[in-house]
Each structure stands twice: as C-alpha cells, then as structure tokens.
Amino acid sequence: MRTLFVAGNWKMNPNSAEAAVALAEAVKSGVGQAVDVRVAVCPPAIYLSRIDPVLAGSPIGLGAQNMHAKPDGAYTGEISGAMLVDAGCTHVILGHSERRHGQGETDDAVNGKLHAALAAQLIPIVCIGETRLERESDLTEDVVARQLEHSLAGLSPEQMAGVVLAYEPVWAIGTGLTATPQQAQAVHAFIRRQLAAKFGEATAARVVVQYGGSVKADNAAELLACPDIDGALVGGASLKPADFLGIIEAGQSVTAKGKG
Numbered sequence: 001m002r003t004l005f006v007a008g009n010w011k012m013n014p015n016s017a018e019a020a021v022a023l024a025e026a027v028k029s030g031v032g033q034a035v036d037v038r039v040a041v042c043p044p045a046i047y048l049s050r051i052d053p054v055l056a057g058s059p060i061g062l063g064a065q066n067m068h069a070k071p072d073g074a075y076t077g078e079i080s081g082a083m084l085v086d087a088g089c090t091h092v093i094l095g096h097s098e099r100r101h102g103q104g105e106t107d108d109a110v111n112g113k114l115h116a117a118l119a120a121q122l123i124p125i126v127c128i129g130e131t132r133l134e135r136e137s138d139l140t141e142d143v144v145a146r147q148l149e150h151s152l153a154g155l156s157p158e159q160m161a162g163v164v165l166a167y168e169p170v171w172a173i174g175t176g177l178t179a180t181p182q183q184a185q186a187v188h189a190f191i192r193r194q195l196a197a198k199f200g201e202a203t204a205a206r207v208v209v210q211y212g213g214s215v216k217a218d219n220a221a222e223l224l225a226c227p228d229i230d231g232a233l234v235g236g237a238s239l240k241p242a243d244f245l246g247i248i249e250a251g252q253s254v255t256a257k258g259k260g
C-alpha cells in the first residue's frame with residue numbers, strides 16, 4: 001500500500017501571521033511524531049518562512065500553493081522554486097483549479113512549473129479534475145486524460161514516481177458536495193491506467209494520487225479506504241485543527257487496518 005498523504009491547502013487564509021503560526025502549532029502538536037501518514041500544510045506564501053521554524057522537528061512537510069516556472073528575472077509578483085526552498089518548502093501545489101479556472105492557468109503552464117519544481121527539488125502536487133458541466137456532459141475521462149497528457153509532458157518515469165497528483169472534481173471544491181467513494185475511486189483507477197500506459201505499470205503503482213473536494217473528518221475514512229485513493233488534499237477543513245487532525249486520524253486507521 002502506498003503511504004497515505006494528507007495535505008492542507010490553506011488558500012488565502014488565515015488573515016494574520018499570528019493566526020497562521022497558531023494553526024501550524026496546533027497541527028504540529030496534534031500530529032506529534034506520527035509518521036505512518038504523510039502530512040503537509042500549504043499556507044499562503046507570505047507566511048512560509050514564519051511557519052518553517054514552527055514545523056522544525058516535526059515530520060510535517062511545508063508546501064506552497066503556486067510558483068513561477070522561471071528561476072529568476074523580471075516577473076513582478078512571482079515567486080521561484082528556489083525562493084520556496086529557501087523559505088523551507090518541501091512541496092508545492094501546482095495547477096489548482098482555482099488557478100486553472102480563476103487565473104487562466106493552462107496545462108502547458110502547469111507543465112512548465114512542474115519541470116521547474118522538480119529542478120528545484122520540490123515535491124509537486126499536481127491538481128486535475130473536471131467541472132460540473134464536464135461531468136454532466138460525460139467528459140470527465142476526456143478532461144482528466146487531457147490534463148494528465150499535457151500537464152505531465154516530458155517527465156521520465158523516475159520523475160513521475162516522485163510527483164503527487166490530486167484529483168479534485170471542481171464541483172466538489174468548497175461546495176460541501178463530495179464525490180462518492182465510488183465516483184472518486186472510478187476516476188482514480190482511470191488515472192492509474194493512464195499513468196500505466198504513459199509511464200509503465202511499475203511507475204503507476206508508485207504514484208500517490210490524492211482526492212480533494214470537501215474532504216472532512218466524517219467522510220475521509222471511506223474515501224481513503226478506496227484502493228486507488230492515496231490521501232487527501234484538504235481545503236476548508238484544513239483551517240480547523242480538530243477537523244484536519246480528524247482526517248489524518250482517518251488515514252491512520254485506514255493504514256492500520258489496510259485497504260479493502
């Protein structure tokens with residue numbers, strides 16, 4: 001079984017460094033030294049260097065929510081992979097749907113960032129997923145296949161094995177609607193078949209594919225118990241320590257029991 005990986009995407013929250021540090025401290029003390037589930041938090045960029053020392057001595061990874069594809073230069077308002085590493089980051093979320101749909105980020109742009117993240121030794125969490133209209137038009141597999149094809153272009157199997165994917169149906173993000181475990185598992189299995197066709201069975205078996213979209217403490221266990229769901233990318237519930245820790249605990253209990 002792939003080690004489950006639970007990551008919190010804080011998005012543009014909370015409103016102060018003090019509150020961000022308090023949230024990181026609460027997650028750190030709740031997680032303790034539990035290392036049977038991988039955990040990361042992804043605060044806004046401006047808090048990263050404040051939170052890095054808070055997480056010292058803990059197994060919790062620190063992730064950014066975006067980065068630029070270029071290493072340096074005249075890119076006003078942007079942040080490079082090397083800057084994220086310097087701030088203590090181990091991970092970076094790429095191609096989140098709020099960037100794809102809100103900021104016009106294309107698969108090709110995500111691909112450029114992905115190569116830059118790997119070059120900077122960051123673990124990328126690449127998000128993919130269909131909109132409600134695409135699902136209702138029966139286009140989920142087409143959309144996911146296209147996103148995988150273009151977002152992951154040019155990776156070697158070895159590089160792919162170190163990339164985390166997050167399947168996040170756009171209609172389930174921040175809406176309280178969750179894909180059922182059956183719906184999510186079906187897409188995760190499809191993703192793994194696509195990875196096998198592109199990178200080989202052995203690599204596909206190693207890739208961690210998180211589910212994201214209204215994951216909460218009370219629905220995490222049944223999602224994480226699905227054979228091809230290897231963790232969760234958590235938005236809203238990652239802002240409340242008890243809820244986020246509840247999701248991690250669900251992961252620990254699935255890990256202890258084994259899947260299926």
Ligand code: PGA
Pocket residue numbers: 009168172173174175176212213214215233234235236237
């Ligand atoms: P949500 O967000 O858990 O609030 O639905 C998930 C995400 O956007 O990664």
